[in-house]
Structure formats: structure tokens, C-alpha cells
Amino acid sequence: MAHPLPRSVTVHPASRLQGRIRVPGDKSISHRALMLSALAVGESRIEGLLEGEDVLATAAAMRAMGATIIRSDDGIWRVHGVGVGGLLQPETALDMGNSGTSTRLLMGLVASHPITATFVGDASLSSRPMKRVIDPLSTMGAEITASPGGRLPLMVRGLCPAVPITYTLPVASAQVKSAVLLAGLNTPGITRVIEPIATRDHSERMLEGFGANISVEVNKGGRTIAIVGEADLKPQSIVVPGDPSSAAFWMVAATIVPGSDVVIENVGLNATRAGLVTALRLMGADIVELDPRVVGGEPVADLRVRHAPLTGIDVPHDLAPSMIDEYPALFVAAAFAQGRTIARGADELRVKESDRIAVMKAALVANGVPCEEHEDGLTIDGSGGEPIAGGAQVASKLDHRIAMSMAIAGLHARTAITIDDASPVATSFPSFFDLLDTLGGQATWG
Numbered sequence: 052m053a054h055p056l057p058r059s060v061t062v063h064p065a066s067r068l069q070g071r072i073r074v075p076g077d078k079s080i081s082h083r084a085l086m087l088s089a090l091a092v093g094e095s096r097i098e099g100l101l102e103g104e105d106v107l108a109t110a111a112a113m114r115a116m117g118a119t120i121i122r123s124d125d126g127i128w129r130v131h132g133v134g135v136g137g138l139l140q141p142e143t144a145l146d147m148g149n150s151g152t153s154t155r156l157l158m159g160l161v162a163s164h165p166i167t168a169t170f171v172g173d174a175s176l177s178s179r180p181m182k183r184v185i186d187p188l189s190t191m192g193a194e195i196t197a198s199p200g201g202r203l204p205l206m207v208r209g210l211c212p213a214v215p216i217t218y219t220l221p222v223a224s225a226q227v228k229s230a231v232l233l234a235g236l237n238t239p240g241i242t243r244v245i246e247p248i249a250t251r252d253h254s255e256r257m258l259e260g261f262g263a264n265i266s267v268e269v270n271k272g273g274r275t276i277a278i279v280g281e282a283d284l285k286p287q288s289i290v291v292p293g294d295p296s297s298a299a300f301w302m303v304a305a306t307i308v309p310g311s312d313v314v315i316e317n318v319g320l321n322a323t324r325a326g327l328v329t330a331l332r333l334m335g336a337d338i339v340e341l342d343p344r345v346v347g348g349e350p351v352a353d354l355r356v357r358h359a360p361l362t363g364i365d366v367p368h369d370l371a372p373s374m375i376d377e378y379p380a381l382f383v384a385a386a387f388a389q390g391r392t393i394a395r396g397a398d399e400l401r402v403k404e405s406d407r408i409a410v411m412k413a414a415l416v417a418n419g420v421p422c423e424e425h426e427d428g429l430t431i432d433g434s435g436g437e438p439i440a441g442g443a444q445v446a447s448k449l450d451h452r453i454a455m456s457m458a459i460a461g462l463h464a465r466t467a468i469t470i471d472d473a474s475p476v477a478t479s480f481p482s483f484f485d486l487l488d489t490l491g492g493q494a495t496w497g
Contacts, residue, residue, distance in 0.1 A: 060454075060473040060484065061495045062461030064438065067310030067358075068490040074298045076101040076291035077319050078479050079253050080349070082109050082152050083229070084289045086160065087261045088130035089118035090137075090236065093286035097128040099317075100291055104478045105150035112157055115141040116166070135282050136164065136211070136237050144169040144204070149176050149404065149449070149478045152226055154203070155184045159230030162193035163213035163237040163280075169206045175404050175449040175475075177203045184230045187218045191234055191242075215240035215280060222399065223372045225250035225323075228276070236263065238280040247273040250372045251323040256348050261287055292319035292351045296452075297480050299327050299380040301490070304459045305356040306336045307387040309436075313490060314341070315354045322350075326374030330381055334361040334388055360436050361388035366428075368396030375399055378428070379456035382411045386420040387463060388433035395428035404475070405448035414457050417443035418468055442466035451475040455483055462492055 076099040086109065088095035100106065102122075110120050110128075117139035119131040133139070138160065145168055147154045154170055158181070161168045171177075182201030189195055192210030197203070215238050218231050228244050232254055235242025255276055258265045264279035298318045305313035320328070320340070328338055337359040340352040361384060374381065378397050385392035400407040412422045412429055419440025423430040441464025447454040454470045461468030476483050484494050 058472045058474055059469060059497060060458070061467045061469040062458045062487070063467045063493045063495070064464055065308050065462045065492045068305050068308050068462070068492065069312050070490050071314040071316060072301065072486045072489060073316040074293040074301070074318065075103065075480055075482065077294040078103065078105060078296065079152065079251060080257070080291050080319070081106045082156060083253055083257050084291060085109050085113055085120065085130065086156060086233070087257055087284060088286065089113040089116070089120070089132045090135050091132040091261055091284040091286045092134045093132065095130045095132065095286040096288045097130065098126070098290045100128050101294065101479070103481055104148050105153060108146065108148045108150045109153045109157070112145045112147070112153065115143070115145060132284070132286065135284055138164045138166055140166045141168050144171045147172040147176055149173050149475065151176060151179055155181065155226040155230050156233055158184050158188060158207050159233035161207045161209050162188040162191055162234040163211060164209040165211040167206060167208045169204060171204045173449070180402055181205060183222060183224060183227050187216065187227065187231050188234060190214070190216050190218070191238065211237065213238040215242045217243040217245065219245040220247065223248040223250050225254070229254040232258065232276065232278050235278040235280050236282045241277050241279055243275055243277045245273060245275050248372055249274055249323060251321065253321070260348055261285060290347045292346055292349050293317040295319050295324045295327070296376045298354065299377040300455050300459050300483070301486070302327065302331060302336070302338060302354065302356050303380045303384045304462055306331065306359055306361065306384060307463045309358050311358045313356050315356065317351055318354050320350045320352055323373050326370040327377040327381060330366055330370055330374060331384060333364050334384065335359055336361065361433070363388040363390035363392040363433055366392065366394040371396045376452065379407055379411050379452045380459065382415065382429055382431060383456050383460045385431040386415055386433055386439055386460065387436055389435040390433060392431045392433060394431070395425055398427040400428070403450070405450035405453060407450065407453065410446070410448050410450065410453050411456070414445040414453065417445065418460065418464060438463050438465045440465055441468045444469040444471055447472045447475060449475050451478050451480065455480065458487065458494070
């Protein structure tokens with residue numbers, strides 16, 4: 052059983068980390084698997100679904116709009132869908148909790164259905180901008196009334212039939228891309244999204260797997276994804292690979308703690324998500340892919356990670372879209388490297404669950420790591436492999452990735468590091484602290 056995740060947790064230095072672990076299912080794929088299964092006619096089966104709070108919020112929303120979603124005792128989720136165009140009017144507001152992915156993608160679904168849905172969330176989600184999704188969906192004909200600043204709570208009144216558009220992403224965002232494509236599912240004609248910089252492609256892969264008429268063209272202007280509307284989706288059996296964003300913490304932990312040797316099983320290695328593996332290898336990390344394979348159309352492997360000395364690098368800007376959620380873990384790796392790491396090109400971090408640039412800088416500096424803040428990232432002077440000072444309390448700011456990243460930092464600090472509120476970890480990785488114990492780490496609660 053996972054820890055109940057009370058508010059405060061202190062992570063103590065570890066002598067080494069060793070063992071085999073399996074991280075939860077990929078969060079991005081889990082969201083999409085539930086949504087598309089709910090739009091198919093018939094029963095879909097999902098194995099390995101991430102059962103964190105964010106994904107459960109998606110499941111609850113799809114139930115509220117008519118889908119039948121049941122978890123069997125064997126851990127397999129069975130979804131009886133309503134068909135594209137068949138979403139029902141939810142009786143109450145859709146509570147998205149902390150999940151920006153759920154909110155933005157479901158706004159896309161509602162936008163082209165003849166229903167009205169109100170979206171609410173927790174304090175963190177309610178501070179996050181939704182205008183980037185509101186703009187294209189409004190162009191397709193949806194009527195969206197948002198709180199000041201384009202934030203939650205907001206109401207989406209869908210238009211059916213909606214208007215197909217060709218939309219060029221102003222920022223690299225898989226969530227915005229996916230919202231428009233999902234709106235295009237029930238829109239007559241062809242809806243196109245042009246992304247100058249490639250983002251994670253789980254939506255395209257899964258839409259094709261469910262039988263949507265979707266095409267991807269690569270040219271000098273980037274990628275153009277086109278979807279033919281009024282789709283007829285077929286039910287599927289889906290195996291969700293392990294989440295590379297969750298595996299990231301253990302890749303960094305095994306790399307920085309001397310003597311460590313950890314195997315992380317069943318990690319998804321989609322090229323649009325594997326930027327952290329590339330960056331860590333550029334720094335000198337020892338990461339070996341075991342038994343590479345393809346599961347459900349996604350590349351997967353077991354990763355063996357052993358302690359290795361790291362060297363600071365100038366992180367290539369073009370890696371940012373493929374590791375945007377992993378920057379907090381990368382910042383921790385940089386704190387233990389020899390020399391200076393410059394990690395920029397990631398201004399998107401400012402509008403995540405927290406301002407991850409400012410919050411990670413404050414957390415690292417408080418624990419003895421010299422940092423310089425930029426608008427789009429951090430410059431970090433590493434310890435050369437020596438333990439960092441530690442000893443401070445970190446404010447997680449309701450951000451699960453801040454909490455987990457600084458927990459990993461505590462494994463190789465001279466003095467334990469305390470996270471003021473670890474409860475947000477349940478949104479994506481409820482078993483995180485159990486795995487820390489399994490590998491030889493120690494956390495105390497209260």
C-alpha cells in the first residue's frame with residue numbers, strides 16, 4: 052500500500068540505492084486512454100493505468116458525461132464508450148483537482164459537443180492560464196466564459212457542428228495541440244494543427260490506434276497534424292507503459308548517490324518524451340536500455356542506471372519540449388555535477404503547477420546549491436559529486452514534481468531535507484515514497 056502522504060516529509064541521506072522497481076503508468080497516455088475509450092462504441096480495456104488523482108479526475112469527468120468506467124479487481128480498467136458526438140450534459144461541475152492535462156483536453160472534447168460543462172479545480176490549477184486553449188476552441192465556435200485572466204472556474208458551451216480550423220501553435224504545447232485535435236473529432240471537415248516545434252505525440256499515436264483518420268506531415272515549417280472529423284472510434288485493448296516523468300526521479304537518484312545500481316522496469320521511451328535521458332547521458336550518466344520493445348505502439352525498455360560522475364553542460368534548447376516536466380529533476384542532477392550547468396529554453400516552466408524556475412531556485416539555494424535564475428531556466432554550479440549541504444525545509448508550493456525532486460536531492464545531502472507538503476505527490480505518483488524505501492532510502496513523516 053502507498054503511504055497516505057501526510058503533509059511534511061523529511062528525506063535522509065542514503066548510503067546507496069539498489070534494486071528493481073516499476074514506476075506507475077504514463078500519466079499522459081492514461082488520460083488519453085480514458086478519453087478515447089469513452090468516445091469509442093463498445094468496451095475498451097486499459098492495463099497499467101496510472102491511478103493517481105489527476106487520472107482519476109479524468110475518469111470521473113468521463114463518467115459524468117455518460118461513459119461507464121469500471122476498475123476490476125485484477126487492476127484492469129474497462130470502459131464502455133458513448134461514441135463520438137455522444138457525450139452527455141454533466142449534472143454538476145467537473146472537478147479537475149490539480150490536473151491541467153485533464154482540464155485542457157476535456158475542454159477540447161466539450162467544445163464540439165452540444166453540451167455545457169463547468170470546470171473547477173484546486174488552488175494551484177485555478178492559478179494556471181487557460182487562454183492558450185480558449186483561443187483556438189473559441190475560433191472553432193465554442194463559447195467559453197472564464198474567470199479573470201482566463202483561469203478556472205470556467206464554463207465551456209460547445210458548438211455542434213463546430214468549425215474546422217487550421218491552427219499554428221504559438222507555444223510548444225502538447226495539451227493545446229491535443230485539445231484542438233480532440234475538438235476536431237466531432238467537427239465536420241478537416242481540423243489541422245501546425246506545431247513549429249515537435250511536442251509529445253501520444254494523442255496522434257492513440258487517435259490512429261482507435262481508428263481516427265489522422266495524418267502527420269513533416270516539412271520545413273514543422274509538423275502538420277490533420278484529423279478528419281465525425282470520426283467512428285473502435286474500442287481497443289491498451290497497455291500503458293511506465294511514465295518516463297516518474298522514472299526521471301530514480302534515474303537522477305541512482306546517478307547521484309554513490310554505489311547505486313537500479314533497474315527501472317517498463318519505461319516508455321517515446322522520442323518526444325526522452326529528452327532527460329539524452330541530457331543525462333550528455334552529462335555522463337550511465338543509463339543502459341535493457342530488452343527494448345514496442346508495447347501498444349510505444350517504445351519501451353527497462354533502464355539500468357548506475358552511479359556515475361556528472362559534468363555540467365549547456366543543455367540543448369531543442370530538448371526542452373521532450374523533457375519539460377523533467378526539468379526539476381534535471382536541476383537536481385546539475386546540483387551534483389562537476390562545473391556549471393546552463394539549462395534554459397524552458398520558459399514554459401513558469402506556468403506549471405508552480406513557477407518551477409523560481410521555486411526550484413529557492414529550494415536549491417536554501418540547501419546550499421548556487422543558482423542563477425533566468426526568465427527561461429537556471430544556471431547551476433554543481434558540487435562535483437559531493438553531498439550538498441541540505442538541512443533546509445522546502446516549500447513544495449502544491450507541486451508534486453518540486454516535492455519529488457527535492458526528496459531525491461535529500462538522498463545525497465550532508466543533512467536531511469524536509470518538504471513542507473508532500474501530499475501533492477499523490478496526483479501522479481502515490482507509491483513514490485514506498486519505492487524510495489524499497490531502494491534503500493529513508494523518509495520520516497509528520
